Amino acid sequence: MEKTAAFVKDNPRLGDLHLKFAGRSWSDTLYFxxxxxxxxxxxxxxxxxxxxxxxxxxxxxxxxxxxxxxxQLEVIAKQQGMGFHITETAYYLTADLFYLxxxxxxxxxxxxxxxxxxxxxxxxxxxxxxxxxxxxxxxFSEILGRLFAQYSIPGNxxxxxxxxxxxxxxxxxxxxxxxxxPKYSDSQIEMIxxxxxxxxxxxxxxxxxxxxxxxxPNDGTKTSNPAQAAQITVGTCNTTHKLQMASMFPNxxxxxxxxxxxxxxxxxHELLPACFLLTLQPPLPMMxxxxxxxxxxxxxxxxxxxxxxxxxxxxxxxRK
Numbered sequence: 001m002e003k004t005a006a007f008v009k010d011n012p013r014l015g016d017l018h019l020k021f022a023g024r025s026w027s028d029t030l031y032f033x034x035x036x037x038x039x040x041x042x043x044x045x046x047x048x049x050x051x052x053x054x055x056x057x058x059x060x061x062x063x064x065x066x067x068x069x070x071x072q073l074e075v076i077a078k079q080q081g082m083g084f085h086i087t088e089t090a091y092y093l094t095a096d097l098f099y100l101x102x103x104x105x106x107x108x109x110x111x112x113x114x115x116x117x118x119x120x121x122x123x124x125x126x127x128x129x130x131x132x133x134x135x136x137x138x139x140f141s142e143i144l145g146r147l148f149a150q151y152s153i154p155g156n157x158x159x160x161x162x163x164x165x166x167x168x169x170x171x172x173x174x175x176x177x178x179x180x181x182p183k184y185s186d187s188q189i190e191m192i193x194x195x196x197x198x199x200x201x202x203x204x205x206x207x208x209x210x211x212x213x214x215x216x217p218n219d220g221t222k223t224s225n226p227a228q229a230a231q232i233t234v235g236t237c238n239t240t241h242k243l244q245m246a247s248m249f250p251n252x253x254x255x256x257x258x259x260x261x262x263x264x265x266x267x268x269h270e271l272l273p274a275c276f277l278l279t280l281q282p283p284l285p286m287m288x289x290x291x292x293x294x295x296x297x298x299x300x301x302x303x304x305x306x307x308x309x310x311x312x313x314x315x316x317x318x319r320k
C-alpha cells in the first residue's frame with residue numbers, strides 16, 4: 001500500500017484524483033476509477049498507470065477482506081467453543097462430531113465451504129459459502145451455533161447417540177414425505193399443519209434438524225408468521241431409555257387404512273442414559289397441563305423422550 005501511495009503522489013494526474021476522493025473509502029475510490037476508465041475517449045489505448053493502480057487497489061482490498069474473514073472465523077470458533085486450525089489450503093472449525101472447512105482463492109475470496117459429520121465425507125455448503133462471501137458473520141455464527149448444539153453430545157456414548165439421532169432424522173423424514181389430502185386454504189398452514197410431523201427441515205449437513213409447526217395467534221387475528229420452530233437434538237439424562245439403532249419404518253413406509261405409517265415390531269435399540277430433546281426457538285412458555293399431557297403420551301415422567309413411533313401416537317391423539 002505504501003508503494004501505491006508513493007506512485008499516486010509522484011503522478012500529477014493520479015495525485016489530483018487522490019485529492020478529489022480523499023474523503024472516500026478505498027472501495028468507493030476503486031469504483032470511481034473504474035467508472036473513469038469506462039469513459040476513456042480512446043478505448044484502444046487504456047491508461048496504463050491507472051490500470052496498475054487498480055490492480056494494486058484490488059489486491060489490497062482482497063487481502064483486507066480475506067484477513068477480515070479469517071479473523072472473524074477464529075473469533076466465531078472461540079465463541080462457539082470450537083477448535084480453530086489452519087493448513088496450507090484451508091481453515092478448519094472443529095468439534096468432536098463434525099467440522100467445517102473454508103477454502104480461499106489466491107485473490108482472497110472464499111472459494112468453497114464444506115461441512116462433515118462423524119463418519120461421513122465433507123459436503124459443500126452453499127448457504128455457509130454465501131454468508132461468508134457477503135461477510136454476514138452474524139447469521140453464519142447463529143446457524144453454526146445451532147449446528148454445534150446438535151452435534152455437541154456429552155458423555156462417553158457420543159458416536160452411539162449420534163447414530164440414534166441420525167436414525168430418528170431418517171424416520172422423521174419419511175413421515176414428513178407422506179402425502180396427505182389438502183385440508184387448509186392457506187398454503188403455509190397446509191404445508192406445516194397437515195403433515196404428520198409439521199414441516200421438517202433436514203437432510204442437510206449444514207443445517208440443524210428443525211421442525212416447524214403451526215402456532216395460532218393468541219388474539220384470534222391472522223399473523224404473517226404462524227410457524228414456531230423447534231430443533232431436535234440428543235442429550236444425556238439421569239435415567240436410561242431405549243434409543244433406536246435402526247430405522248423404525250420400512251422404506252417406503254407401509255400405511256394403515258387411515259393413512260398412518262406402521263412401524264416395525266422389533267427394532268434394534270440400546271438402553272442409554274440419554275433422550276431426544278425438542279428445543280423451541282424462540283423459547284415458548286407452556287401451561288403445566290400441557291406438559292403433563294405430553295408426559296402422559298410419551299410415558300417418560302418428567303422427561304419427554306420421543307421416538308418416531310411416539311410422534312405418530314401424538315399425531316393420532318391430536319387429530320382426535
